[in-house]
Amino acid sequence: MKPESIERLPELANGDAWLTHRGRFLDVSLMLEVGDTQYLIRIREGGVESVERGPFVMPGWAFALRASEEDWDTFWRASPPPGYHDLVAMLKFKRLVLDGDPYPFMTHIRYFRDLLGRLRQGAVT
Amino acid sequence: MSAAADPVFEPVVGRYLNLELLGKPHRLYIEEAGEGIPLVCLHTAGSDSRQYRAIMNDPEIIKDFRVIAFDMPWHGKSSPPAGWHTFEYTLTSRDYVEMILTVCDALSLDRPVIMGCSIGGRIVLHLGLQYPERFRALIGLQTGAHAEPYYDLQWLHRPDVHGGEMAAGMVAGLIGPAASEFDRWETLWHYSQGGPGVFRGDLYFYTVDGDVRDKVEGIDTSISPLYLLTGEYDYSCTPDDTQALAESIEGAEATIMQGMGHFPMSEDPEGFLSYLRPVLAEIGKD
Numbered sequence: 001m002k003p004e005s006i007e008r009l010p011e012l013a014n015g016d017a018w019l020t021h022r023g024r025f026l027d028v029s030l031m032l033e034v035g036d037t038q039y040l041i042r043i044r045e046g047g048v049e050s051v052e053r054g055p056f057v058m059p060g061w062a063f064a065l066r067a068s069e070e071d072w073d074t075f076w077r078a079s080p081p082p083g084y085h086d087l088v089a090m091l092k093f094k095r096l097v098l099d100g101d102p103y104p105f106m107t108h109i110r111y112f113r114d115l116l117g118r119l120r121q122g123a124v125t
Numbered sequence: 126m127s128a129a130a131d132p133v134f135e136p137v138v139g140r141y142l143n144l145e146l147l148g149k150p151h152r153l154y155i156e157e158a159g160e161g162i163p164l165v166c167l168h169t170a171g172s173d174s175r176q177y178r179a180i181m182n183d184p185e186i187i188k189d190f191r192v193i194a195f196d197m198p199w200h201g202k203s204s205p206p207a208g209w210h211t212f213e214y215t216l217t218s219r220d221y222v223e224m225i226l227t228v229c230d231a232l233s234l235d236r237p238v239i240m241g242c243s244i245g246g247r248i249v250l251h252l253g254l255q256y257p258e259r260f261r262a263l264i265g266l267q268t269g270a271h272a273e274p275y276y277d278l279q280w281l282h283r284p285d286v287h288g289g290e291m292a293a294g295m296v297a298g299l300i301g302p303a304a305s306e307f308d309r310w311e312t313l314w315h316y317s318q319g320g321p322g323v324f325r326g327d328l329y330f331y332t333v334d335g336d337v338r339d340k341v342e343g344i345d346t347s348i349s350p351l352y353l354l355t356g357e358y359d360y361s362c363t364p365d366d367t368q369a370l371a372e373s374i375e376g377a378e379a380t381i382m383q384g385m386g387h388f389p390m391s392e393d394p395e396g397f398l399s400y401l402r403p404v405l406a407e408i409g410k411d
Contacts (some may be wrong), residue, residue: 006196006316028303032140035271064303079302082357082358082359082360082363082364083360085298085302085358086297086298086299086360087298088295088298088299088360089360090277091275091276091300092275092360093360104289106286107286109291109295109297110290110293110297113294113297113298
């Protein structure tokens with residue numbers, strides 16, 4: 001996944017009115033880590049307010065999602081193989097680490113699955 | 126299943142059975158379709174008998190099989206026992222086995238085929254170990270001898286989190302890419318409708334009490350043959366889990382179903398039937 005694709009997340013996500021509606025009670029900052037590259041994603045009332053690429057000094061976030069660049073690339077393929085096809089599958093096989101406060105992620109699991117799914121190849125034209 | 130142009134009844138009939146179960150009066154919802162060899166179908170944790178809708182609507186199967194599925198107590202249209210609001214629901218191996226035998230006896234079934242998915246597949250192993258002579262054949266879908274939890278199951282039952290949305294959210298990724306949008310979301314609707322704490326209570330059996338790793342090699346498939354069908358994309362019971370199980374039981378047959386996940390009969394009914402029909406044809410020959 002090229003950095004500019006992740007940085008396009010606001011435009012990829014905010015046009016999906018059903019997605020932002022389902023996240024309407026969500027105000028959270030999360031850290032997405034693709035290998036060594038950090039992305040601080042701010043979500044406000046279900047919309048992606050900003051995506052900032054690191055490195056950071058003392059960033060604030062509620063939770064972080066961390067996986068290797070190779071594993072994220074496989075997850076974001078148009079047809080990912082078994083074990084890479086879902087965030088929870090990635091957690092189960094310890095390819096993905098959830099750090100910090102799990103509450104916003106767990107209570108909005110469908111939202112975050114769909115949000116990061118917007119980065120999947122072919123998901124958005 | 127697609128919407129019909131004209132209103133039409135399915136061949137499926139549902140009734141309520143009042144019976145004494147696990148020492149208490151129960152009102153159990155049971156569906157069935159077809160005639161012939163009884164085929165009892167056991168739904169997954171936190172869901173109900175609607176998962177088997179395609180099998181009950183398959184003309185080829187129901188001409189030779191009496192397909193029966195019941196909602197376990199606490200699930201679907203079966204009520205929990207009186208006093209449910211005073212304790213936490215927990216499914217144990219002993220209660221699960223007794224429940225199935227009691228229902229089979231109440232319906233006077235003669236050596237039915239028993240088929241279950243996930244927790245239903247696991248209990249099929251318990252039945253194969255304890256009561257093989259009572260079943261014509263055993264079919265385990267998404268079946269392993271044990272499963273480790275891969276998230277904190279407390280999330281499924283806490284007052285500040287919507288249990289139905291949580292359950293559907295956690296199982297959504299278990300559905301494979303072969304599923305149509307319609308059947309994917311039908312499957313997730315069933316999960317969205319579960320009662321508080323029921324999915325979690327079922328998973329006590331799945332992740333703790335139902336562990337049969339040290340016993341499964343004792344299943345005698347010469348008394349009751351064992352067929353294992355597992356979806357390729359399932360990460361709860363993986364193809365490797367099922368293959369390991371098959372290798373530990375002499376005579377067990379395992380098939381990995383392409384493109385499918387943890388709920389084959391519900392998420393991809395047509396794909397699943399293409400795997401199930403040959404198994405039932407073989408069982409029907411005996």
